[in-house]
Amino acid sequence: MSQPTENLRVRRTRKLLRDALVELIEERGFDRLTVGQVTERAMVSRAAFYRNYADKYQLVEQIFDEAMAELLGTVSEDAGAGPPAAERWVVFFEHIDRYHRFYAALLGAKGSPWFAAKMRASLTDMVKEHLRPPPSDSLPAAVLGAMFTQSITWWLGNGRPCTPREIATRSARLAGAVIAEANRPPTNSP
Amino acid sequence: MSQPTENLRVRRTRKLLRDALVELIEERGFDRLTVGQVTERAMVSRAAFYRNYADKYQLVEQIFDEAMAELLGTVSEDAGAGPPAAERWVVFFEHIDRYHRFYAALLGAKGSPWFAAKMRASLTDMVKEHLRPPPSDSLPAAVLGAMFTQSITWWLGNGRPCTPREIATRSARLAGAVIAEANRPPTNSP
DNA sequence: CCGGCGCTGTTCCGATCGGGACAAGGAGCG
DNA sequence: CGCTCCTTGTCCCGATCGGAACAGCGCCGG
Numbered sequence: 001m002s003q004p005t006e007n008l009r010v011r012r013t014r015k016l017l018r019d020a021l022v023e024l025i026e027e028r029g030f031d032r033l034t035v036g037q038v039t040e041r042a043m044v045s046r047a048a049f050y051r052n053y054a055d056k057y058q059l060v061e062q063i064f065d066e067a068m069a070e071l072l073g074t075v076s077e078d079a080g081a082g083p084p085a086a087e088r089w090v091v092f093f094e095h096i097d098r099y100h101r102f103y104a105a106l107l108g109a110k111g112s113p114w115f116a117a118k119m120r121a122s123l124t125d126m127v128k129e130h131l132r133p134p135p136s137d138s139l140p141a142a143v144l145g146a147m148f149t150q151s152i153t154w155w156l157g158n159g160r161p162c163t164p165r166e167i168a169t170r171s172a173r174l175a176g177a178v179i180a181e182a183n184r185p186p187t188n189s190p
Numbered sequence: 191m192s193q194p195t196e197n198l199r200v201r202r203t204r205k206l207l208r209d210a211l212v213e214l215i216e217e218r219g220f221d222r223l224t225v226g227q228v229t230e231r232a233m234v235s236r237a238a239f240y241r242n243y244a245d246k247y248q249l250v251e252q253i254f255d256e257a258m259a260e261l262l263g264t265v266s267e268d269a270g271a272g273p274p275a276a277e278r279w280v281v282f283f284e285h286i287d288r289y290h291r292f293y294a295a296l297l298g299a300k301g302s303p304w305f306a307a308k309m310r311a312s313l314t315d316m317v318k319e320h321l322r323p324p325p326s327d328s329l330p331a332a333v334l335g336a337m338f339t340q341s342i343t344w345w346l347g348n349g350r351p352c353t354p355r356e357i358a359t360r361s362a363r364l365a366g367a368v369i370a371e372a373n374r375p376p377t378n379s380p
Numbered sequence: 381c382c383g384g385c386g387c388t389g390t391t392c393c394g395a396t397c398g399g400g401a402c403a404a405g406g407a408g409c410g
Numbered sequence: 411c412g413c414t415c416c417t418t419g420t421c422c423c424g425a426t427c428g429g430a431a432c433a434g435c436g437c438c439g440g
Binding site: 197198199224225226236237240244245 | 386388389390391395397398399
């Protein structure tokens, strides 16, 4: 491949930087941490950081992108067309579960509104892509993206009080109500 | 110094190897793990391992030696002659507390009798050095070393059910009984 | 007995990294 | 305004590391 990520040193450097990032978000918050603090915690030179990432935002983005790529791989590898729609959300929340420290840190009180917006946008895209039938309009898709983001935030912020399957079912049920309402023909009275 | 340990890379390599070692002892036991397994877990090359250590035993020894050096530094820095004898054991168990994963792994069921013997020998030396009055003979010193080792093993094996101060006090009390008995003039009847 | 297999410990070369320096810019302060 | 201090992003060189190969050894099964 063009840029072999196979190299042990760069994989290790990135892993150390990721773990340090999550730790420091939990401790000090995302906007209050510097590249130098992350590299010091990770026992990595600042130069090595900049060899891998442009800034701390790109570090977050790459973790997120790889996580999403892994998620999409999991969804599509199960079968040709993937699992049925209901099971798909279970797989999704199991994915959130695996990366819960990362998501909890960035969506929590010490996280970043920048990342929350990124998450909403990404989930809105997923809704447009994977929801059957797809939302009729852009507004319901955006609202559903925000709903799922909030479900995740609630779930992680309360220490995951139920199983991935349960939170997936409850979230899907709430989403179903919105979809039904959005697909109703417009009327003036209830 | 001749070989500056200041270098970030060697410090990082050693830390990764140590953490991986403790994890693998907890999982598989000390005698059942190979150098290759440790380096793989640590994300470090086997060559880097052998640059720092001769074998897995020396890895353990260096962790232990540095921990002991840090302990002796703590004991002697508090005052010119160090803290009073009773307080010294508290400091000692607080040290065990800091490294509890390491000691628990190596002294526990999946640890190594080789390390337990090393620990007893080291504690026997400490008893000879720091106990006032010093044991009259080599036998009581060895017995006291084994007693303290067992106190540590019990404390760690039961998940540290009491504070370092409490286990220190209880251990010192038991040791006191042995010392008193050892110092009694020899008689034939009670 | 032999052959495969896994682990050990060593060696080499090229790749990556750490240390340190640098200019540039922003924030706080008097 | 100037001044200090911190952070950013980039560069270089020498140090360390990863990858891979190698012989040697013990272990196990046939």
